[in-house]
Amino acid sequence: MRARERIASALGWLFDGGPDVPPAAAGQRAARDALYPAFAFLAGLLALGAVQAEKAELVDIDAYYHVAASRILAEHGVLTEFPWTRESVWRERYADKEFLFHALLVPFLGTQGRPGPKALTVLLGALGLALFAQLLRRREVPWPWLWPVLALCAGPWFLLRLSITRPHLLSILLCLGIVACLAGRRRAILLLLSALFPWCYTAFHLPLFLAILFVLALLLSGQGWSWREPALAAAGTLLGALLHPQAGNLLSLWWVQNVQNPAFALAQSSVSLNQALELRSPTGRMLLWENGAVLLTALGAALFALLRGARARADTVFWLLLSGGFFLLYLNNRRFVEYWPFFALGAGALLLRDAGARELLLAWAARHRLRAAVAAGISLLLLAFLLSGSVMLGQRLMGTLRVPALREEARWLAERASPGELVFTGNWDDTPYLLYYAPTLRVLVTLDPTFMVSRDANAYRTWRELVEAGRGDPDEIVRGRFGARWVLLRRAPYTRALRDRLDGDERFRRRFAGAEADVYEVGEPIPAP
Template identity: 25%
Template structure:
């Protein structure tokens, strides 16, 4: 029997490698030369270099008014391990981390396309257009943060769940727990899969649903995931401190901190009317595929139904925290592909459409000149629309922080203050830059304001009143309550600056275009 020979470009490995290379080019182009878009990037690079030079970081005295001071764990441990070769071999550690981010982001996009291909989704390559034209998705994946790789890790976990690759799933869950704090997503995906499996029975009654829920296969699946999580939590470099930290992980996901704590903008809700503007093409395709799935519900499989429900969950979570677009976009693409596959997308050809919908289409639309006009319009307008998100992401990444942000003030403090001196900073988001440039001094808070709030609510309110310019007694609060010897004030906090300049016990010792340093006499 003769073996069928496919053209070189149709070989699965060649196609996926081509996707990966294309993604590398896209994310390399998006990365600006000497700027970083997210302050946390400095923290990740600094912690990685500290791990390389001094071993595992177990104590974190650099945020004196935060939970990190008492219960620190590296919740991105394996992410930092993966960063190690890049920050060590590159001439500049920040540039090395950017190279890693480009590779990680390309992996995540390729993972989505790989799953679509494995699930035999027709026209799976269209997914790359939807992914690489979504500005929020491109922006989030281009940040020097764990989600650039975690998105791909979570989607592969879902593939292992649906294919019941239990051995791989055990170790993949273990890896996920050590890699990133979003690992509870594995439990959510498995729960959705089991629920859809139970509700997809031909005879829906409570007895059959109950039997399916506790079936041998589903119990094995639950056991493998729970086993992987338990082993990862116990055989862990941060055990048993990491068990205490679980409360904060779930608290951040469930508590509406944005209503009473000044947290990062990425955790604030996304208005429903902003969705079409930010996620136009993926959202349009997903809504259309949802409509198709509704009319062909009897054809939809457990795989398409479960992926659709996961997409809905991320839609809800995105409305709660806008950063979740990084997950919502790929799940829209996955859900759309699977729903259309089960609806019969494989038969979708021009001839099929003409025969199927000819009676619905007005005859004048089928005239040649009309079709040519529509084709010309599509050629002119569609590429511009598709590139719009690409341009938005490029601009958003470029107009951010330079590598040397806060370098002047950090170096002055490093050279003119004893090691371990506490600095009261006016902006918690500047901590990663200060920490990166000067780990000799200690600061008050950074990375996440919920950690300061949970550490001492009264001190959080005191700090908040000072930086908002609501408290005149800056010296008393900074020196007496927080034990600070220096005050670092960003010039973009005019209200605080007003009172600082009127306090005789604050001695201005350094100033540049970004910040002012006061010594608390």
């Protein structure tokens, strides 16, 4: 019996943060508290499932790559080279930056067009909401069921980001878990989750970033500073990177994507990387209207705490720093909308806890029962209105999203091109569809054009100048420089210069006009010397 008690005590220390944290509630309270994450999970399933159901196919460019990468992992195992990309650093130095996400996708693959990857996406999004509810419940915030529902009111772009099949869904789960470990001093679990990050997401420096904010929160709260949490986050991240099956290549690719990419974008503004819309700043409508429920809730909670003269606890200061940090990232890059609402709402909930909002409301309700009932009814109706409006806007955005999946063109090429042949495309974002629908063919680069810039910046510049300006001899570049016989060009404004040149060049023949793009053929590729 004593051994069993010691094991239980050790597990409690690991998961509950040591003797200074009260033990989890038992009996009826534990069963009741379990309803909060269960409710959040169910709400997430219904809301995100409704948004996801608006489109039968995948709706994001990178999602096609991730499903294709998962299929490659299932069929070929762990690779250190990626022959599918001829002009990318991946060709010689490949590392699967999202290894665990792709492995998790494998059981959901099925055949093309099956909803398996979309089902996994809904599950991961709902798990994020459930974890959010669980974290706030453990922090004893008022009304733990409310905050996941308000997160679903964060607007259509937030719901869309939770509805696309990409590894940031695992990153959200890991970030929430690491924040819980930092606030609860669960150092063993912090080490483990930090080690998982390099296996799940390209920005695996995030655990250290979160740990530094935690130490800053301690300093601002007058609790001194602790070196253990940043050290454990850094050690866990380094350990995870070193244990990765493609460790050497992983660190190299992290440098390319997280350092060289922004550096090139700043230094070479004349050469476009043609990166996705998600990397732009949010519009005023997104901030003030679509994210209005989150902004008003967070600002209202802050104002209430200020008027009450509440002293923020260390965990509240931590969540405030997280909210501010991710909000600044969101202002620069709209993709961070998937992180910011969680931390903004969490900070608001903790401020209300510190200000004693629940006790004040209960005392007022005891004195004015009829008014309290009316106020509760109006509040629930308003919440239902906000939630339904957010979900409907998310459905509308999902339904109107037009992704040129190039299915016809890719399948036509797969039937006629020899296995291993290179397809010269107009842009990097055409290639995920080829990997998905025509996996026997090869492309120049995929997922991020920086991987081509890093391998050969001159080749990248030659490619962009030919496509966007029609500069250079098409035959010499397509056949001679890149060794391609097939050219796939979307009917987009940026390809017009090259399409006009190919249409007037007798060496090129338009072989297929698909729904989204044209396929040209030139003579046999010139063999490399």
